[in-house]
Amino acid sequence: MTDKNIEIPALLTKLEIQLKALISKRKLKNPLMIGIHSGGVWVAEQLHQRLNIQEPLALMDISFYRDDFSQLHLHPQVKPSQLPAHMEGRDIILIDDVFYTGRTIRAALNEIFDYGRPNQVIFGVLIERDGRQIPLQPDCAGCTITLPVGQRIKLTGPNPLGIHIQSFSTEKTVA
Amino acid sequence: MKKILISNGHIIDPANNTDHTGNVYIADGKILAVNEQITDFSADLTIDATHNIVCPGFIDLSVRLRDPGQSYKGTILSETTAAASAGVTSLCLPPDTSPVIDTQAVTELIADKSEKANYPQVYPIGALTHKLAGTELSSMSALKQAGCIAVSNATSPLSNLLVLRRAMEYASSHNLLVMLHPDTPSLSNHGCAHEGAFATRYGLPGIPEASESIAVAQYLELAELTGCRLHFSQISSKRSAIKIQQAKKYGLKVSADVAIHQLHLTEDDIEPFNSSYHVLPPFRTKKDKQSLRESLANGTIDIICSDHQPHDLDAKLGAFPETEPGISSLETLLPLTLQLVQDNAITLSQGIAALTQNPAKTLGIQSGTLTQGLAADLCIFDPSLSWAVNNDTWKSAGRNTPFWGQTLKGRVTHTLQAGKVIYTL
Amino acid sequence: MTNLQLNKEGKLKHFLTIEGLSKEILTEILDTAESFASMSEQKVKKVPLLRGKTIVNLFFENSTRTRTTFELAATRLSADVLSMNIATSATSKGESLLDTIHNLEAMHVDMFVVRHAISGAGHFIAQHTAPHISVINAGDGQHAHPTQAMLDMYTIRQHKQDFSQLKVAIIGDILHSRVARSQIQALNTLGAKEIRVIAPKTLLPSHVETLGVQAFNSIDEGLVDVDVIIMLRLQKERMTSALLPSEREYFKCFGLTENRLKLAKKDAIVMHPGPINRGVEIESSIADGPQSVILQQVSNGIAVRMAIMSLTLQNNTETL
DSSP: OBOOSOOHHHHHHHHHHHHHHHHHHTTOOSOEEEEETTHHHHHHHHHHHHTTOOSOOEEEOOGGGOSOTTTSOOOTTOOOOBOOSOOTTOEEEEEEEEESSSHHHHHHHHHHHHHOOOSEEEEEEEEEESOOOSSOOOSEEEEEEOOOTTEEEEEEOSSSOEEEEEEOSSOOOOO | OOEEEEEEEEEEEGGGTEEEEEEEEEETTEEEEESSOOTTOOOSEEEEOTTSEEEEOEEESOBOOOTTTOTTTOOHHHHHHHHHHTTEEEEEEOSOSSSOSOSHHHHHHHHHHHHHTTOOOEEEEEESBGGGOSSSBOOHHHHHHHTOOEEEOTTSOOOOHHHHHHHHHHHHHTTOEEEEOOOOHHHHTTOOEETTHHHHHHTOOEEOHHHHHHHHHHHHHHHHHHTOOEEEOSOOOHHHHHHHHHHHHHTOOEEEEEEGGGGTOOGGGOOTTOGGGOOSSOOOOHHHHHHHHHHHHHTSSOEEEOOBOOOOGGGGOSSGGGSOOOBOOGGGHHHHHHHHHHTTSSOHHHHHHHHTHHHHHHHTOSOSSOOTTSBOOEEEEEEEEEEEOSTTTOOSSOOOOTTTTOEEEEEEEEEEETTEEEEEO | OHHHHBOTTSOBOOBOOSTTOOHHHHHHHHHHHHHHHGGGGSSSOOOOTTTTOEEEEEESSOOHHHHHHHHHHHHHTTOEEEEEEOOOOTTOOHHHHHHHHHHHHTTOOOEEEEEESSTTHHHHHHHHSOTTOEEEEEEETTTBOHHHHHHHHHHHHHHHOOGGGOEEEEESOOTTOHHHHHHHHHHHHTTOSEEEEEOOGGGSOTTGGGGTOEEESOHHHHTTTOSEEEEOOOOTHHHHTTSOSOHHHHHHHHOBOHHHHTTSOTTOEEEOOSOOOBTTTBOHHHHTSTTBOHHHHHHHHHHHHHHHHHHHHHHOOOOO
């Protein structure tokens, strides 16, 4: 249980800069920012402020869209997604805390598309780590790191935000 | 006919007050001597019965052979084979065969089939009413002539008391024993379990004890009115036992039997929705079981029977109330009776009497005893031999018993019918 | 029977009766239902949890409302649903029941939701169906209606939170009610303080106290101080089978009127599994009144059934 020397404010700033650039380059109009429960929401709250997004922050819980439904158990504390009714044709900024295997973003995209066809989606994470299993990747990342097999990195919060690296014996893909 | 010596067995013959170790000598199909040492008896066959019990062959008042008519459940051959292995040397066949035993022809057919199956001592019980419909009398005289030992309406309803009265009078005038299942159809109302805590919990239509005891009261009154010899088939409740006890005290010539499984199982033992426990009358409460045991001990209930009802697989496959009631019970008759002795509910002698002397007395036949000159119907059993109830040991075509897979104690080693060995373990 | 409903790890695989299920399992169902509850307010009312699964509604007894809620629950989980109404006669044998099941199994289904007129039908099917199939009892004879009981518990929890303080009265034809039996079991498992059944003697089963209830023949006595009132539906056949003289007399003696409602706690909730017989069991004004949660029961029914379906299928890890 060691905390790597990662400065969260620095990561947030780096992510903010990248997103700002991409928003401009891709000409996002009145974008909707969506944070993925639970770590992604904390990060999104920060970015929502920093980027001065007009549209209220939306939240998403991807539990029902997971692909490992039969291996894990339905977590009773599933919070329902709070997404606006109209997603059709919108520009979306999707935010998560850690990008790992790619399964979370796969589930999140499925859920978004069930709501309607967005115009475009850009995806930002605070930390991108190695271990991708699905051919997806973030558009923006606060930092990119490698971790030895058997270690997992998690954001703790909401106040203060912190990084938590955990070792565990069985590889269970989560993010 | 063979000369047989059964040596050194523990002989129990309640009718003759015999209860000690000794020899039994058989010749020409009859009992030659019991206990007396016969010096120049050159036996063709000697059965060493050391450590075993030697007693009269069992007389079972209710054994459904399912023949004629329901051969997918059992045949005279398969079920008499099971009977022989169970130590039963005489059995009564209830009239609800198909066709019903309400004609001479059917009665003779049964005798014929039994003969062919090498088990001649099948006593058909004739129908009390034509087709068991409860409305017209059957030809009881003809049935008696053809060989029926008693008359009964099996489990078919007898709602009309006037018809019942007349049937009892008529039977009585031909000196026929009337065997009745006490039940009041309007109260039992298609129930499938005892009306009590278990039926309530599992939402099963219940049969109150009153359904049985009301019928007992009615039949007792009619027996007194008509002078008919009455026997109650398969009592299940304390209330019924009390009435029968009172009637006997009062001087009525009435007898009663209980199915062996009613002396062991109650509604508390039923595995929910397990159709092996679906029987009629249903398994009732601990109080009833206690009363049945006491009644057996004090003579209120005279006889134990198997109430053997073998079934095909489909009959027991379904939601509990939709399955057919009944247990295949010949082969568990002995070990379960011995268990009663083990439980100190009755003595071994009482148990054997309930299976031999008493049924013989009720039926009015010269049997159920090891008396010199009478047919040599014997059962030799090992009371301490444990055996598992499974495909290897079971003989009946019906495997429908809640005791399936259990290990029981007490097994027949030899059965002799009219001096002929019809079963060896 | 406990074994029949649970898989090797003690997790719910079939849902046949409340009996034998722990408080933990019941609570898990309620909690899971909560996460599905808000879905009906979303624009997209579907989640892909059971996509690719085939659920068969086997209704041997007619019921539009229960069947449609199960259909809706399955559809919202993205499962494929097949609804079958099968007429049965009183002499229907186990054979045809089994044959029906086996024929459907051959079409590679994953779940049976069964409603049947005979007690024990759900158990029988669960015992004889292929191991990878889960069975949910949508009501068997007079024995059990566990999904109804769970949605009732969910509704109670929404309003009362703590079962251990609750006095619950169930009023009506307890004798014939599978709903009542399941409700009583659930309330006892969840630790309800007091459960009262109120009915004329003819409508109370023998030895009813053994179920863990107190029996009352007077509604005025039984309603005093209760927190939850559950009304049961009175069926017309009860009058013709000599169980009751008339609906009028029943209403006079056992109907929930405004006056009688005052005997209960001020914030008592009024429930009914439906469909309601207005003026027979309950005054219209109460059914539509502020204390009635009857309509909530209906919408809760979908979330609860979604929870039960997804939990049992998720726990059934046996493969075809």
